Amino acid sequence: MFSKYDLIVVGAGHAGCEAAAAAANLGSSVLLITMNMGTIAQMSCNPAMGGVAKGQIVREVDAMGGYSGIISDKSTIQFRMLNKSKGPAMWSPRAQIDRMRFAEEWRLALERTANLDIWQDSVVGLLVKDNTVYGVKTSLGIEIESTAVVLTNGTFLNGVMHIGEKKFGGGRTAERASTGITEQLVELGMEAGRMKTGTPPRVDGRSLDYSKMEEQWGDENPGKFSYTDTEVSTDQRCCWITYTNDNVHETLKEGFEKSPMFTGRIKGLGPRYCPSIEDKINRFAERDRHQIFVEPEGWNTCEIYVNGFSTSLPEDVQFKALRLIPGFEQAKMFRPGYAIEYDFFPPTQLSLTLETKLISNLFLAGQINGTTGYEEAACQGFMAGINAHQKITDKHELIMKRSESYIGVLIDDLVTKGTEEPYRMFTSRAEHRLLLRQDNADIRLSPIGHELGLISDERLAKVTQKVTDADALVKFTKSQGIEMTDANPMLESLGSNTLNQNVKIHSLVGRPHIGLQDIIKVSKPLAEATKVLDKETIEQAEIKIKYESYFEKENEIVAKMLKMEDKEIKPDFDYNKIVSISKEAREKLFKIKPRTLGQASRISGVSPSDISVLMVYINK
Ligand SMILES: Cc1cc2nc3c(=O)[nH]c(=O)nc-3n(C[C@H](O)[C@H](O)[C@H](O)COP(=O)(O)OP(=O)(O)OC[C@H]3O[C@@H](n4cnc5c(N)ncnc54)[C@H](O)[C@@H]3O)c2cc1C
Helix, strand or coil, X not given: CXXXXXEEEECCCHHHHHHHHHHHHHCCCEEEEECCHHHCCCCCCCCEEECCCHHHHHHHHHHCCCCHHHHHHHCEEEEEEECCCCXXXXXXXXXXXXXXXXXXXXXXXXXXXCCEEEEECCEXXXXXXXXXXXXXXXXXXXXXXXXXXXXXXXXXXXXXXXXXXXXXXXXXXXXXXECCHHHHHHHCCCCCEEEEEEECCEEEHHHCCHHHCEEECXXXXXXXXXXXXXXCCCCCCCEEEEECCHHHHHHHHHCHHHCHHHHCCCCCECCCCCCCHHHHHHHCCCCCCCEEEXXXXXXXXXXXXXXXXXXXXCHHHHHHHHCCCCCCCCCCEEECCXXXXXXXXXXXXECXXXXXXXXECEEEXXXXXXXXXXXXXXXXXXXXXXHHHHHHCCCCCCCCCCCCCHHHHHHHHHHHHCCCCCECCCHHHCCCCCCCCHHHHXXXXXXXXXXXXXXXXXXXXXXXXXXXXXXHHHHHHHHCEECHHHHHHHHHHCCCCCCCCCEEHHHHHCCCCCCHHHHHCCCHHHHHHHCCCCHHHHHHHHHHHHHHHHHHXXXXXXXXXXXXXXXXXXXXXXXXXXXXXXXXXHHHHHHHCCCEHHHHHCCCCCCHHHHHHHHHHHHC
């Protein structure tokens, strides 16, 4: 029934979809096996993409030829650029998403992708010989062969869901758990752990009184994720904000003794930055209210996601407490919140390509590696799909540097340091975040996508043109002056000091709160010079003018750091021959097998003096 594939991807969540699409677009024959074709790219929790640091990841995946940005744009119901009042390194695109449309768009995109077959079934085991994977076994008893396998099982491996004292096996509400894979991999010598997460109840939006809540609209001129010419709706749906209160907290506390979170019935660590409402009440007892974001799940559905109210308390307690929130007095519940615990594989067992060190040609991506979040999963899937293809076609592996992408930071963090709790991306994890901005992801990464074959010549040419045009515009502002009589009314209206002599446009853009678009309105030469340029090119020039000196300093730091980062360590390097490093460092170095001195320096337990000694040996 099945001939041999180049690659089998197990699971069609955010990681699996990107992995399958990337490898197929590169030319591998791919079979995507997923338990339920009705839940391809299902958003298990919040219907939103992007956010702080996560939005940058979506843009990076898009810049290299992944699909997440395009699909998000097609299903956006509200868009906001977060942190716009801060520096550009913090600007983060976030979109409220139509959950059903997102899943449908992903499925249609996969159906349109050449070299990609889909099979609905559950994988129960791997075909492994001589520590090399060569296919999978399914619950229908079928054995399907492939040269490589990417596992992206999400929260499904031995998943157990909890609502109060009730407990069900399952990978997500109304879906079966996956058994067999963890057990086999553990038997083969891999280590598995347990993590947990939770989700809030969903309610019927027709039963809410929005007049008691604050409206929260998106941006007036909504942006988007993809650098391609995707169209986004200029219509937006409103979200709302309301708050819990003492009565809500007291009611929730009635259920604490039945809460699996407090009775210790759930094993594993949960996401610290996405706590349940019971956790928040417990940890921040001094707070008399917590914010609740009331978010529509789509354009046409009345289903509402109660963001901030993640809970696994008994459903009747959830319901009683919800009705005490302003605007929720008559709320009808569609689905209760629940918690889930699942298996993951500590990611220090992977190499930087996301291939397992133990079993050749087996790659792991997404929540299975201890991460949380669609964006974190999508970018790992994308990278695993690429690297699986590269490996089986004997091409170079793709390892992203920490200084060139959030994707590089994420994978390096996971593989080098591991994670004890669900890992999510933050801007603070990226030491070179000033360079890793959402506005320049295409400039940073499209050449890489192009070299791989995922970005067309035309698309790369557009990026190159943008850089050339932005540089030319910066140059123009340095030579072109502005009359003070033209500038002063605009400066006054924006609360900036007026001029007492004519200046170059460049020096005005250097001022806070003054942008090129403000000056275009009052300077005919600038308006003329920019009339054929798009918004992004003008923005790129403005960011360069305002932050050029900071970028230069950061680039100098990166150049210094790359000297260490580029110092390669051979995979079979024998750390036993170094006598003067600590026992802990030796053990960790053997376990992680760092590729470079830079990676070695980030392993916990490896000290700067261990690195100095190691450097001497490598230089020998
Ligand atoms: C209850 C809940 C709450 C969550 N809360 C949050 C949150 O607050 N914040 C946040 O950022 N993230 C949250 N998440 C996590 C978020 O859903 C994941 O990070 C993201 O979906 C992971 O993507 P993935 O592709 O790794 O896995 P998933 O999206 O889980 O997809 C896994 C896919 O694999 C398929 N599959 C699994 N096993 C098999 C098998 N053996 N054979 C065939 N197919 C298989 C499944 O059917 C599914 O399609 C939550 C998840 C759940 C379930």
